């Protein structure tokens with residue numbers, strides 16, 4: 001048995017075809033679930049009852065269960081429990097251009113970035129496509145809010161769960177399902193190079209964000225073990241391929257760690273590294289957790305870093321902070337809960 005929220009359109013077409021149903025019935029399945037908000041087979045009113053009965057044999061409805069909700073004026077952060085008790089975080093961010101949801105793709109993460117709460121907890125397992133879709137549906141059900149943007153930037157490395165993320169993208173972008181345009185979806189990776197090329201060759205023109213956090217291999221390998229396998233030059237080359245293929249800028253995420261990666265020299269080096277590519281750096285003030293060995297860079301250091309990038313002609317923005325003032329920055333809710 002499989003969660004119905006993992007069902008892609010292509011899979012549903014095959015399912016219906018094998019049982020003698022027309023493709024229009026597949027549209028009805030998706031409209032019942034995603035447009036009319038059916039939460040059980042009994043509530044699927046547009047789909048032929050014979051097809052609904054076929055679905056019952058192989059699928060079930062299940063949404064993540066809300067454990068806690070933490071609110072700030074512009075965010076709502078959910079700690080969800082999945083079917084087996086694994087916990088993930090999902091965040092609703094209210095932006096000027098609409099509501100954005102940040103979803104998790106794994107329960108924990110094996111990439112081991114030194115500054116990340118999720119990385120310290122290790123991966124328990126990959127999420128299914130239905131558990132990614134389910135985070136959005138459960139959040140929509142709870143808030144009644146319309147979702148216009150999705151960021152795949154929560155707990156986990158999406159490229160370490162590539163196939164499931166691919167199915168999720170199918171459901172997210174389908175007009176009869178979540179109906180979020182490719183250009184309104186952003187995926188963030190720590191730099192798993194082969195998967196950057198794979199994503200570039202898929203039909204989605206989603207935004208790509210690379211968690212870089214250091215301008216040279218020596219420093220980056222200390223902060224992000226993945227760099228030993230995929231060094232910076234390879235990551236930048238793949239990112240350039242992606243931006244050319246999709247005709248869009250690639251976002252470079254750079255978290256500011258006091259005395260570690262925030263010097264003027266680091267800023268100059270970063271500008272040199274990104275020269276000639278279509279990149280935009282997103283400077284992120286760090287959110288330290290209680291037992292953290294890293295500190296947030298001083299405000300004036302962050303400003304100076306920003307100014308150097310600007311002066312060098314490197315596109316740069318500063319991320320608005322979401323959630324840190326309630327101790328609920330990325331990965332923290334889940335790690336706090338697990339400690340208890």
Ligand code: SF4
Pocket residue numbers: 109110111112113116117118119120154155156157190211
């Ligand atoms: S920063 Fe991302 S890739 Fe690195 S450990 Fe955390 S969740 Fe994993």
